[in-house]
Amino acid sequence: MNLSFLYSLLLHFSFLFLLGIQFMLFNSPLEKEQKKTPSFIVVDLKKVKITKETALPAPTPIKKKKAQKTTQKEEKKNVVLPPKKPKLTPKKPPQKKVEKPIPSSKEAVKIVQKNIPAPKIKPRKIIQKELKKRAEIQKKKEQKQTELELSSLLASVEEIKTSAQKDKKEQAEFQENIKALSSPLIEQEIGISEKEKIALMLRECWNLDAGVQDIENMRIEILVFLDKQGNVLQAKINDTARYSSDKTFKSVAESAERAVYICNKKGEDSPFKILAQKYGATYSQWRKILFTFNPMDGGVF
Amino acid sequence: MIFKTFFQLFTLTLFFCSFGFKSYALLKIDVSGAKSDPLPIALSTFSGKTEQTRLFGKELTEIIEKDLTSSGLFRSLDKASFIEILDSVNQKPTFENWMILKAQALLYGEITELPETEKVSVSFRLFDVFAQKQIEGAVFSTRKNNLRRIAHLIADKVYERITGEKGYFDTRIVYVAETGPQKNRIKRLALMDRDGANLRYLTNGNYLVLTPRFSPNSYQITYLSFFRGIPRIYLYDLTTGEKKVVGDFPGMTFSPRFSPDGQSLLMSLSRKGNTEIYLYDLTTKTKERLTRHPAIDTSPCFSPDGTKIVFNSDRGGSQQLYIMNKDGSHVKRLTFGKENYATPVWSPRGDYIAFTKIKSGKFYIGLIRPNGSAERLIANGFLVEGPSFSPNGRKLLFYRSSPFDDDGDESSSSSKIYSIDITGYNEQLIATETDASDPTWSALLPSASAR
Structure with missing residues (x-):
């Protein structure tokens, strides 16, 4: 648990650090200068000479239509916004879109797999809302920035200051939210008394030959997978190497594995039902449990 | 822009990962102790x-x-x-x-x-x-x-x-079958399956026999017999029924026991009032003296790996257990109690040495670790003696004799074989046709064993 806490702390700090960098980089005056320039450059295609040397594939009739449409649009736009930097090499976004390779099915699957949402936990929903809010704020900021282009430099500096202050406030609020969201997770952790109760119940299910050789060195780790109702889906012996090489260990390990299944068959008296009943909302915490069976600590009775 | 988007996505991923570490930490529960029911x-x-x-x-x-x-x-x-x-x-x-x-x-x-x-x-x-x-x-x-x-x-x-341990059901027991009055007791070698079936007598009872021991392959039995009044060690071949004297020694030989490879015998040789332990090679028919001490050294038994020998000796003033190397070097005392210890036998799995303990006129069967720790007594009686391990080291055979009743009636006394788990539980009487003593357990029988 300590290790997990450290990881969490480390990642939180990394997150904050990167967030700070992000604000420094992307909200800097330099970036704003860049933003003043339009995100794409409109080029009058009539002025561009397409030679054979470009070796571009001949556009299909449909594409031609599209290209015509785009040029018409661009012509219209030209009226409103004339190109500021005509010397720059022209880009042809529509043609590029055509040339983009279609992702193979495997790649598409990969992307889908990566985007599988994590199990829904209430706090995360709130986080998502916060993120939506942040996105809206970002949009507003961009709008503000465009407005700033028209205002004087002094005014813009003042506004930058105020927006920066707002950002700080929002950031602080966001951090507070995170803290508030993370605290319920800690509170819902499986209690020590519940753990002890489960352990005692499993001990009752564990039948072991007291005269097994080398019993003092037997520690069996069983990984138990549970469903949301607290039923055992699978029990796996962890130390597979010793399991296959040491017959005595195999026997003791199987007795521990059997204990899990025997307890599972106790219906409502199953120790795993405690988790489903008391901690149903935090299934992700107990869907997988590592049990360490140690015959000597509590004695064989 | 692309860089910014990527940066933001990366930061957000990191943010969610930081929660992931908390919420998906593996739950661990320790289960200590178990019950030990059949x-x-x-x-x-x-x-x-x-x-x-x-x-x-x-x-x-x-x-x-x-x-x-x-x-x-x-x-x-x-x-x-x-x-x-x-x-x-x-x-x-x-x-x-x-x-x-x-x-x-x-x-x-x-x-x-x-x-x-x-x-x-x-x-x-x-x-x-x-x-x-x-x-x-x-x-x-x-x-x-x-x-x-x-x-x-x-x-x-x-x-x-x-x-997870080898069984011991497909085994045999050899013991000394006793009949007749106490003063003129007839003692014969008897062989039976572990559960008492297929009993047969190997000797006719004309001569007293004691301490039978199986060879590691269970084809031979070595024992002590008082042929014409002279105690000597014999070998009995179960496949042929042939009996022969082991060696020709100028003294009394007793306490025979096979080495783990079955190629030699440990034994005690008593000569001019001094008893020492010898190793007798069955192939070369040569003997090697292992102990050199004026005290009585007897009841030797090899460790299962054949590197050590446990024996008892009164060299310390009382009868105690000692361990030495197979060549007789590095003798080390194992027990230090005031009581007497005898008939040590090393477990086939190497974790215990069983012994007979005599304490305040009462006999006990006990176990001790080869390092001298964890001594415990698991059976007792008026006379309990001769522990012998099952081939998997989980069970012990021993015999228990009861005293005469107050009238001195000989028929009231009996000697029976018992088995007990090394945990000290599950003591059971092994049914025999007659009174029985000195039981020894065989190894698991070979697939083509002689009947």
Whole structure:
């Protein structure tokens, strides 16, 4: 648990650090200068000479239509916004879109797999809302920035200051939210008394030959997978190497594995039902449990 | 822009990952201690297609049941409570039917007659009921008169698969059968299966016999006999029935015991009032003296790896246990109690040394670790002596003699063989035809063992 806490702390700090960098980089005056320039450059295609040397594939009739449409649009736009930097090499976004390779099915699957949402936990929903809010704020900021282009430099500096202050406030609020969201997770952790109760119940299910050789060195780790109702889906012996090489260990390990299944068959008296009943909302915490069976600590009775 | 988007996505991913570490930390629970009850096992009667094979099946199942329950580690469930009848070894059991009975293991099988031979085929399956999987299965083919042995072999398979240790049911016991009045006691060598079946006497009782010990391959027995009043060590070959004296020594030889490789014998040789331990090579017929001390050194026994020897000696003023290297070097005292220790024997699994302890006029059977720790006493009586380990080191045989009654009636005294688990539980009387003493357990029998 300590290790997990450290990881969490480390990642939180990394997150904050990167967030700070992000604000420094992307909200800097330099970036704003860049933003003043339009995100794409409109080029009058009539002025561009397409030679054979470009070796571009001949556009299909449909594409031609599209290209015509785009040029018409661009012509219209030209009226409103004339190109500021005509010397720059022209880009042809529509043609590029055509040339983009279609992702193979495997790649598409990969992307889908990566985007599988994590199990829904209430706090995360709130986080998502916060993120939506942040996105809206970002949009507003961009709008503000465009407005700033028209205002004087002094005014813009003042506004930058105020927006920066707002950002700080929002950031602080966001951090507070995170803290508030993370605290319920800690509170819902499986209690020590519940753990002890489960352990005692499993001990009752564990039948072991007291005269097994080398019993003092037997520690069996069983990984138990549970469903949301607290039923055992699978029990796996962890130390597979010793399991296959040491017959005595195999026997003791199987007795521990059997204990899990025997307890599972106790219906409502199953120790795993405690988790489903008391901690149903935090299934992700107990869907997988590592049990360490140690015959000597509590004695064989 | 692309860089910014990527940066933001990366930061957000990191943010969610930081929560992930908290919420998905593996839950760990320690289970300390266990109960040690006999494992409930359902032994379904072995089926057969003919009347004869069904009878065989019933007999076979009974032997397996006796073997397993006698170990103290299994509890056979009442057959009347069985819900499902398994008619064939290929029938898949409905585990729910056995879970209701709380059977943790299920054994069933089938016997079929092999056409145009006197042989039968015995197949069985062992299931872990709660894990719902087959954990053992085998087929034996044998002569019809060898069914008892097959039953023991199946019981050994079940025992080994459940406990993780080799079984001990397909073994024999050699002991000294005692008859007649105490003053003129007739002592004969007797051999029987572990469960008391197939008893036979190896000597006629004309000469006193003591301390029989099996060879590691169970084909030979070494023992002490007072032939014409002179105590000498003999070898008895079970395959031929031949008896021969071991060596020709100018003194009294006793306490013989085989080395783990069966190539030599440890023994005590008493000469001019001094008893020392010798190693006698059965191939070269040469002896090597291992101890050199004016005190009495006797009852030697090899460790299972053959590197050490435990023995008892009164060199420290009282009879205590000592350990030395196989060449007699580095003698180290093992016990330091005020009481006397005798007849040490090393466990085949190497973890214990069993002994007889004499304390305040009472006898005890005890165990001690080879490093001298964890001494404990597991049986007692007016006279308990001669511990011998089962081949898996889990059980001990010993004999217990009761005193005469107040009237001095000799018939009131008896000597019987008992077995006990090394945990100190499950002491059981081994039924013998006569009074019995000095029992020794054989190793697991070879597949082509002589009868």
